[in-house]
Amino acid sequence: MVMIKMYCLIFLCSLLFGSSGTAVVAKGVAERPDGLFFCQPEIVTTATPDGKIADMPVMSPSDLPGAVISRSEIYVGGSLWGLINGAADLYYEYGFDRMALQDIGWEGENFRLELYRMDSPLAAYGIFSVSVHGCEEGGPVSTGYCINRFQYQLYSGNYYLSLINYSGSDKARELSLKIAELVANRTGGAAAVLPGLFVRQPFEVNADGIRLIRGIIGVRNIVPGIAHLFDEADDFEIWHLGIASDSGQQEILLLKSPGPHPLPEAAAITEGLSMAGYAVREADGQVVAVMSDDFVESNELLDRIIILL
């Protein structure tokens, strides 16, 4: 009871003296006899004078003169689920560290800034690659950013930024560029290394369509027809590229392990892809598969890819 009172006192003091950036952390979880949990709350104030939240390079009022930052929160660990429910699972699948969320009002425009720090540049690229579509400006691979009327997305080092504006106006777009530039300048680092196959001829022109899948949720979202092959797999990467050709759509899959070892269960996956209608071949611990309307064409493309590999 003394401990509870002490924690309550800390809790109340934090309410009185907390600042604009906070994170709620539950400490001291204890299991009750009925199987439910008793948690002692602790509020951690994480905002710093320059606006950083737990070392995340977000915006401060000095960055954006006249801006009002009405919300500044950090989501660590499983708490992302509390913000976006099941959509969080996709971020966890890629390797999620933390996310900073800000609501910003600036020069009459309103923005929602979500800055995700992933556990590697590849993880950041991966989540970015499956979140972009139909970029009005930029391209995921060629520029590292994607701009649409209501959203600016970029990946930089370990970070993925989603900056949403609510008006879709030219002014909002202009201000988005300024905010994104500030974020990009603070988040530089190693870039994701993409498979060489896709960033040279003849695929280079399609490189902006490359998507990285790192788990079953991504598989279900992007290649649902083969999801059953990965229900029990958790050690794989799938590089997905869709190409529009004269004869229709072609889909190329490059399946590999995340490490130097061969793709686990490559033989079973190869067989399953073949049964699903792909032209497929295993090479050097990787699996390459091609799907198009014409199986002969698929095999011809596959032959060219194997040579390039």
Added chain:
Amino acid sequence: MDSGRRKFFKLFAAGSLGAGLTPVFPASLSGIAPDQPTETNIADALKYPRNENSMPGKYPGRVVRVDDEKSISDGTINEEAVYNMLDGGMRNLGECNDVRDAWRQFVNPGEKVGIKVNPIGGKLLSTSHALVKSVILQLEQSGIAREDIVIFDRRMQQLRDTGFTPDNYPGIAIAGTEHVDESGSYYDENGELYSLSLIDRDWYYWADCEMEYDDYMLPFMVNQGKYSYFSKIVTQQLDKIINLPIMKNAGASVTLCLKNLGYGVITNTSRLHATLWAETSAQVCAFPPVRDKVVLNIADGIKGCYDGGPGANPQFFTDYKMLLLGTDPVAMDVVGYDIIIGKRIEMGRQSGFFDVGMQKMELAAGYGLGVADRDRIDLRTIIRS
């Protein structure tokens, strides 16, 4: 597996995971499909006798689609248009001239009526206020007292963030199982989760899988283990439920009527996402607190999405400019599925329809919750402008 990924969770599942094939599931005593990866207590739900309100409700297989080009323009929803869409849709569904008569087929004065919204997309993509306000207005016009109406979901904080507040809805109760107080805390003065007092341990969905949650996630799961408890909001506080999902995709499937209910009324759901995504959506709806209380579904398709769901990614938003209405959540989901997946294919996000996307609808049909066979769905379309 990279130790940095999913390091917050440990997933434990007894038995082997299935091959993920779409089950062809005839109704059976056990309720367990042969290919179901994990055992659940669905058989318990199927033992309860049905009543006149049980899904699929008064009009099995009937779905009314109301289209109005003027319902939204440049991101602004036309509230009057939505009201009129709802009015016309309800009269068509109930086959009557007066919308009050239509509503009175489903709700009665003196009953506590819950409106299950979907706020997880935040301000960008949640059940629209235009629709919710139209529903409330028509309920009141039909004799339901304002104080008998409850807007609810799992997450009180998300309800607040999306504008479902007492200020915006004076006199309407706003309820969330994962309750937060005004300071934003999930814990009371004794350090206990508020939500513990809002779960009903007499009603639960048991599944033979579990996941260990970290301290950050626990307030949103409420409990660990193999039990997912129903919310008392549903089991004890409400007599009837009106389900207002949004037309969104979830990968190559949809998150619509069944999902909005299946995952919206129980605790400890993350473990189910991983292994029983479709099964949970169908099986939770087979339990009497849901099966016998959800009398009407109105899918908000004024603004929805075709990718990025169930989250909110603006570049995948689309104005479907429609409402779908029906008592049959399975038929509703099938109709919505065809529209949303069709849009995904049109926009190049998917190459075709895949069986896996229909799994939860077929399961739910097997439990007698509605009609999944397109040949037996009575789709009525009203084009207003």
